[in-house]
Amino acid sequence: LRQLNRNYALTSLTKRIKTMDGTPLENVIDVVGGFWGSNFDLLTMKRSEQIFDYSRRLAKTFKRSYVQYFLLTPVYNVIDANDAEMILNDSRILDKGLLLRFLHPFLKTGLLTSSGKKWHTRRRLLTPTFHFNILQKFMEIFKSESRKFIDDLWKQIDLADFNGSVSLNELIPRFTLNIICETAMGVRLDDCADGDEYRKYYSRIEDILIERLKNPIMSFDWIFFKFQNGKNYLKSLKKLHSFSSGIIKKRREMLEEELQQQEFELIERIDQDDNNAYGKQRYAMLDSLLFAEKEGLIDHRGICEEVDTFILAGYDTISMNLIYALRCLAMYPDVQAKCYEELQECIPEDLSGLNMKQLNNLKYLDCVIRETLRLYPSVPTVKRECIADTVVGGNLFLPKRTQINLHIYDIHRNPKYFPDPEVFRPERFMSSEKRHPYAFIPFSVGQRNCIGQKFAILEIKTLLIHILQNFQLQSVSDCEELKFSTGLLLRTNTNVKIKLNKRN
Numbered sequence: 001l002r003q004l005n006r007n008y009a010l011t012s013l014t015k016r017i018k019t020m021d022g023t024p025l026e027n028v029i030d031v032v033g034g035f036w037g038s039n040f041d042l043l044t045m046k047r048s049e050q051i052f053d054y055s056r057r058l059a060k061t062f063k064r065s066y067v068q069y070f071l072l073t074p075v076y077n078v079i080d081a082n083d084a085e086m087i088l089n090d091s092r093i094l095d096k097g098l099l100l101r102f103l104h105p106f107l108k109t110g111l112l113t114s115s116g117k118k119w120h121t122r123r124r125l126l127t128p129t130f131h132f133n134i135l136q137k138f139m140e141i142f143k144s145e146s147r148k149f150i151d152d153l154w155k156q157i158d159l160a161d162f163n164g165s166v167s168l169n170e171l172i173p174r175f176t177l178n179i180i181c182e183t184a185m186g187v188r189l190d191d192c193a194d195g196d197e198y199r200k201y202y203s204r205i206e207d208i209l210i211e212r213l214k215n216p217i218m219s220f221d222w223i224f225f226k227f228q229n230g231k232n233y234l235k236s237l238k239k240l241h242s243f244s245s246g247i248i249k250k251r252r253e254m255l256e257e258e259l260q261q262q263e264f265e266l267i268e269r270i271d272q273d274d275n276n277a278y279g280k281q282r283y284a285m286l287d288s289l290l291f292a293e294k295e296g297l298i299d300h301r302g303i304c305e306e307v308d309t310f311i312l313a314g315y316d317t318i319s320m321n322l323i324y325a326l327r328c329l330a331m332y333p334d335v336q337a338k339c340y341e342e343l344q345e346c347i348p349e350d351l352s353g354l355n356m357k358q359l360n361n362l363k364y365l366d367c368v369i370r371e372t373l374r375l376y377p378s379v380p381t382v383k384r385e386c387i388a389d390t391v392v393g394g395n396l397f398l399p400k401r402t403q404i405n406l407h408i409y410d411i412h413r414n415p416k417y418f419p420d421p422e423v424f425r426p427e428r429f430m431s432s433e434k435r436h437p438y439a440f441i442p443f444s445v446g447q448r449n450c451i452g453q454k455f456a457i458l459e460i461k462t463l464l465i466h467i468l469q470n471f472q473l474q475s476v477s478d479c480e481e482l483k484f485s486t487g488l489l490l491r492t493n494t495n496v497k498i499k500l501n502k503r504n
C-alpha cells in the first residue's frame, strides 16, 4: 500500500508527479491538498472571483511552482520564469489542456486547439496572413474604425442625459469585434451579422466553461451534456456558429463576384511576385483559406474552425487590454500626460496619414501597453497537457495526462523579476536592464506563441492614439476596486468605467 501511495494519488485515481532521482518532491516543488488531493477545492466556490483568488493565494503562499491532484489529473502549476522556459521550449509539450478541450464543440480543432501535423500545416498556411504588408493594409481599417469610435463617443457625450462616465466593457468589444471581422475576414459586420448577439452568447459559453471546471465529474462529456449547463452550452454554440457561418457565406459571395468580374481589388492583395509558403500571393486570413479550399488544402469544416478560432482569439484579448490600458491612463494622469506629449512630438495632428513607422516611434506608449499587459495579461494562464509520460528539466516526472497551468499572471507579478510588482510603472520597460527572457510573456513564447501579436499592438496603439488626441481621461471614484474573475481571459467582475473630457 505504501508503495502504491508513493506512485499514485489514490483518492484522485492518478499517477503522481515525482522526481526521477528519488528526492522528496517537496524539496523541489510544493504539493497542495492532503488525503483527498484538490478534488473538492473548487466545488464549493460559488463565484469565479473565488477561483481566481484561490490560485493567487497558492502562488503567494508557495512562491514557487506547485502540484495539485484532481480526479484523474495531476496538475503542474508554473509560476516561475525558469519553469516556464523549460515547458514552453519543450517540443513534446505542445498539446492544449482540458479547458481548451472543453472548447472543442465550439472551435473544433482550429489553430488554437489543434495539435500535431494538423496544427503544423495550419500554422504554415496562416502565418503569412499576418505578414507586414497585410498589416500595413489593415492600418486603414484600424484608423477608419477608430474614427468611427471617436465620432460615436462625441455623440454620446453630447447627449443631454450623459452622466459623465462611459462603460468600457460595453464600448470596446464592439470596436474590436468589428475590426477582426473587417480585417481578417474581409466582411463588415453591418452588412451581415449581429455582433452584440455574438458577444452575449460567447459570454454565456465562458461562464458555463468555468462552472464545468469546478466539478471534476463534469469533465466527462457524456455526463456534462446530460445536465442543463451542457444543454445551454449547445444552444449558445448554435448562435455563435450561425454568426461565423454568416461571415463565411458573405465573404464567399463577395469573392465569387470579384472573381467573376475579374476585378481582383482585394485589399489584402500585394505585388504579384511576393510569394507565401505555398507560392501564391498573400491574402488576408479568410481569403487565404477560401483559395486554399479551391486547391484542396482545407475543406469547409476547416474554414469554419479557423474563422471561429480567429474571431474568438482576435477580438476579446485586445478588448481586455484596451480596457485595462484606458483605466490605467485615467488613473495615472502623469503617465497620460507623458503619452500625450509623445503624441504631440511624434504624430501629426491629422491622423488620416498615420502609419506603422509612426506607431513604432511611440516608445513611451509602447511601455504603457507592455506594463498593462504585465499587470493585466489578457490571457492569464496558458494550458498544456502531457500526452505521454514526460520527464522535464532532467528530473521532474510528469505522468501522461498531466495538466500544466502556466500562470502568466503570477510570473508577471513575481518580485524576483519585477520589483514592486503591483505598482503600475511603464518606465520599467524603458530601462536597458536585463531581465529573465520568460519573465514577461503576455503572448506566450515558443512554437505556439500568439500569431496575432503584431496585429494586436497596432490595433491597440491606433485606438489609444485616437482617444488620447480627442479626450482627457479621468478615473471615476470607485476605480480602485478591481476584482478579477476566472474566465478564458482576465475578467473583472464589474464593468470598468472612466470619465472622458473633450480636449480643446
Ligand code: HEM
Pocket (backbone or CB within 6 Å): 096, 111, 112, 113, 123, 184, 309, 310, 313, 314, 315, 317, 318, 321, 377, 378, 379, 382, 383, 442, 443, 444, 447, 448, 449, 450, 451, 452, 453, 455, 456
Ligand atoms: C492583446 C492581445 C492578445 C494577447 C494577449 C494574446 C495572447 C495569446 C497567448 C498567450 C497565446 C498562447 C495561447 C496558448 O498557448 O494556449 C495566443 C495564441 C494565439 N493567438 Fe493571441 N493574443 C492576442 C491577440 C490575438 C489576435 C489579435 C489574434 C488574431 C488576429 C490572435 C490569435 C491567436 C491564435 C490563433 C493563437 C493560437 C496560436 C497557435 O497555437 O499556433 N491573438 N495568444
